[in-house]
Each structure stands twice: as structure tokens, then as C-alpha cells.
Amino acid sequence: MKKEIELEAEVKVEICQSVQDLQMSFIRGSDLFGYVGIEAVLDQMRSKMMKAGVEFNIMVVGQSGLGKSTLVNTLFKSKVSRKSCTPNYEETISKTVKLHSVSHVIEEKGVKMKLTVTDTPGFGDNINNENCWEPIVKYINEQYEKYLIEELNVNRKRRIPDSRVHSCIYFLPATGHRLRPIDIEFMKRLGNIVSIVPVIAKADTLTIEERLEFKERIRQDLTTNGICVYPLKEYDEDPEERILNNRIRDNIPFAVVGTDKEHQVNGNKVLGRKTKWGIIEVENVAHCEFVNLRDLLIRSHLQDLKDVTHNIHYETYRVQRLNQSNVNFSELGLSTWLLENGSGEKYESESHL
Numbered sequence: 281m282k283k284e285i286e287l288e289a290e291v292k293v294e295i296c297q298s299v300q301d302l303q304m305s306f307i308r309g310s311d312l313f314g315y316v317g318i319e320a321v322l323d324q325m326r327s328k329m330m331k332a333g334v335e336f337n338i339m340v341v342g343q344s345g346l347g348k349s350t351l352v353n354t355l356f357k358s359k360v361s362r363k364s365c366t367p368n369y370e371e372t373i374s375k376t377v378k379l380h381s382v383s384h385v386i387e388e389k390g391v392k393m394k395l396t397v398t399d400t401p402g403f404g405d406n407i408n409n410e411n412c413w414e415p416i417v418k419y420i421n422e423q424y425e426k427y428l429i430e431e432l433n434v435n436r437k438r439r440i441p442d443s444r445v446h447s448c449i450y451f452l453p454a455t456g457h458r459l460r461p462i463d464i465e466f467m468k469r470l471g472n473i474v475s476i477v478p479v480i481a482k483a484d485t486l487t488i489e490e491r492l493e494f495k496e497r498i499r500q501d502l503t504t505n506g507i508c509v510y511p512l513k514e515y516d517e518d519p520e521e522r523i524l525n526n527r528i529r530d531n532i533p534f535a536v537v538g539t540d541k542e543h544q545v546n547g548n549k550v551l552g553r554k555t556k557w558g559i560i561e562v563e564n565v566a567h568c569e570f571v572n573l574r575d576l577l578i579r580s581h582l583q584d585l586k587d588v589t590h591n592i593h594y595e596t597y598r599v600q601r602l603n604q605s606n607v608n609f610s611e612l613g614l615s616t617w618l619l620e621n622g623s624g625e626k627y628e629s630e631s632h633l
């Protein structure tokens with residue numbers, strides 16, 4: 281109650297300062313003679329949201345052969361969209377050679393989500409891996425640029441299509457040692473432009489102790505090298521969120537296992553990797569942390585990831601871009617032209633709608 285009165289006083293001062301000669305009176309719910317229905321705004325927002333749907337874009341990045349493409353398939357074949365995709369057991373995953381996006385529209389309880397996952401070619405195959413982050417950084421910035429151009433357009437669309445990367449899953453090899461210089465360099469660059477969620481790839485190759493110790497060492501290395509990974513402490517909005525996010529921060533990087541195969545376990549079909557000594561169940565929290573990753577991305581932090589992308593990363597890009605070019609329409613035209621005609625590359629995308 282005390283807090284409420286303080287808050288009310290604060291709001292009054294703020295409003296009166298900003299709007300002079302304004303008389304304000306505050307009526308609390310309990311003082312009302314009847315029900316006005318303010319809370320119904322939540323239903324209105326829900327209904328609008330259900331109609332509009334949600335767009336969410338994930339990107340997978342890391343050294344070649346760590347299981348990025350496999351994990352993309354795992355995401356689509358796991359509970360996220362099991363119903364909406366037809367498993368193709370014949371298909372084998374081959375080496376990814378170019379940036380490639382796959383979209384699925386997933387519907388649950390009337391809410392539609394267009395989930396797009398961008399798979400990237402792995403780095404580390406060349407003798408010289410200098411600047412191997414450049415194509416990824418370029419792709420991420422190009423999506424900001426596309427959004428910016430739409431936003432600045434005189435006849436802009438009511439809903440700007442959003443291809444910005446909301447989350448970048450960064451794959452670390454399960455070496456059991458420490459972060460490698462190449463991962464440090466890569467993540468340092470990415471951390472400034474996108475929300476990174478680091479994961480330990482092929483975690484089935486580590487024992488429980490090795491996994492725990494490796495995770496601890498990675499957390500130390502991330503801190504000592506000043507690498508920004510999601511969720512960042514400075515963006516926690518309240519103590520409640522801080523507690524939730526601290527739990528995630530204490531648990532990253534998630535040790536994941538990927539597969540695109542289903543097996544029978546106790547009469548149930550489960551996504552897993554069949555080995556000589558048994559089946560590693562991808563969606564079993566006792567076996568690996570794939571579910572923790574999926575829950576973070578979809579169940580608990582999807583909206584926050586979108587907000588951070590829009591309010592922090594895109595905003596930084598927008599300010600830099602407008603300052604540097606002092607945007608005028610002729611330049612805008614040029615940028616549009618560059619994007620449409622390929623400032624170089626065109627990326628492949630595929631939709632399963």
C-alpha cells in the first residue's frame with residue numbers, strides 16, 4: 281500500500297511537471313462505483329497479438345562439424361513443432377556451405393509463431409581463419425539495415441517484416457579445456473551486435489564432472505574477456521527477473537545434444553542418439569540441457585530477446601548508421617538498391633508454412 285501511494289505521488293509529480301495547468305485526480309479500483317474494465321486491455325492486447333502472430337529468428341554459429349545443422353533439425357522436430365513437420369529419415373545432414381534460413385509457422389492454442397532458423401557454414405576449415413566472423417556480422421547488420429530502410433520509408437508498412445536475428449546460438453566444442461582464442465574473438469564481436477546464447481556442442485562426449493568443470497571455466501573466461509552473453513545483468517528489469525536470470529547465468533553454457541532421429545524408449549517415441557550403451561534422449565533433462573535451451577528461447581525469454589534486439593542492438597545500429605550517414609533520401613535509395621541487388625550475397629531461405 282505504501283509503495284502504491286509513493287508510486288502515485290511520483291506519477292503525479294511527473295505528469296504535472298510535463299503538462300502545466302493540468303488537474304489530476306487518481307481513482308483507485310476500490311473507489312470506483314462500478315467496474316470500468318481497465319484490465320480488459322490485457323484481453324485486447326492478447327487478441328491483437330493472436331491475430332498478428334509472433335516472428336522469431338534464431339541463428340546458429342560455430343566451428344564446422346559441431347552439430348549446428350543437426351540442432352536446427354532437433355529444434356524443429358522436438359516439441360516446438362513436432363506436429364508441423366514431416367520427418368524425413370532418408371535425408372542426411374551434409375556440410376553447410378552457405379547461409380540458409382528455414383521457417384516454420386507453428387501454432388499452439390491459437391497463437392501463431394513464425395520461427396526462422398538461420399544455419400551458417402562452420403568456420404575453422406581454412407588454414408587462415410582470420411576474420412571468419414565477417415560473413416556472420418555482415419548478415420546480422422544487413423537485417424538491421426533492411427529494417428531501418430523500411431522504417432524510414434515514407435510509405436512504410438504497418439508491420440515491418442522482421443528478419444533481424446533475435447538470438448545467436450554459439451557452439452563451443454566440448455574440449456573440456458577453456459575457451460579458444462578464436463571463440464573469444466568471435467563472441468567478442470558478436471556480443472556487441474546480437475544476443476548470444478553459448479552452448480557446449482556434442483555434450484554426450486563429456487562426463488558429468490567434466491561438463492560441470494568445463495561450464496565453470498567457460499563462465500570465468502567469458503567474464504575475464506568481457507564477452508557479453510544473454511541475459512545481460514544490466515538489463516534485468518526488477519529483482520524478480522534478476523533471480524530468474526541469475527539462475528540462467530549460473531547454468532550457461534547449456535550442454536546440448538542434437539539429433540534428427542526418433543527411437544522407441546519404453547514404448548514411447550523419443551528424439552535421441554543411439555549408441556552401443558544406450559539411447560541419449562535429447563529432450564530428457566537428465567541426459568542433456570537441450571530442453572533448458574529451448575525453454576529459454578521459446579518459453580521464458582522469447583519476448584525479452586525480441587525487446588533486447590529492438591531496443592538495444594537495433595537501436596545502437598540505427599543511431600550509428602544515422603549519425604554516420606546523416607541519412608538523406610538519395611543515400612537511402614542507394615542502400616535499398618544495394619540490398620535489393622545484393623551488396624554482394626543473396627541468402628537462401630525456405631519456408632514450411
Ligand SMILES: Nc1nc2c(ncn2[C@@H]2O[C@H](COP(=O)(O)OP(=O)(O)OP(=O)(O)O)[C@@H](O)[C@H]2O)c(=O)[nH]1
Nearest residue numbers: 344345346347348349350375376401402482537538
Ligand atoms: N556425438 C554427437 N554427434 C553429433 C551431435 N550433433 C551432431 N552430431 C554429428 O556431428 C556431425 C556433424 O553435424 P552437422 O550438424 O553437420 O554439423 P555442422 O556444425 O552443421 O557442420 P558444418 O555444416 O560443417 O558447419 C554429424 O555426423 C552429426 O550426426 C551431438 O550432439 N553429439
Ligand SMILES: [Mg+2]
Nearest residue numbers: 348349375376
Ligand atoms: Mg551445418
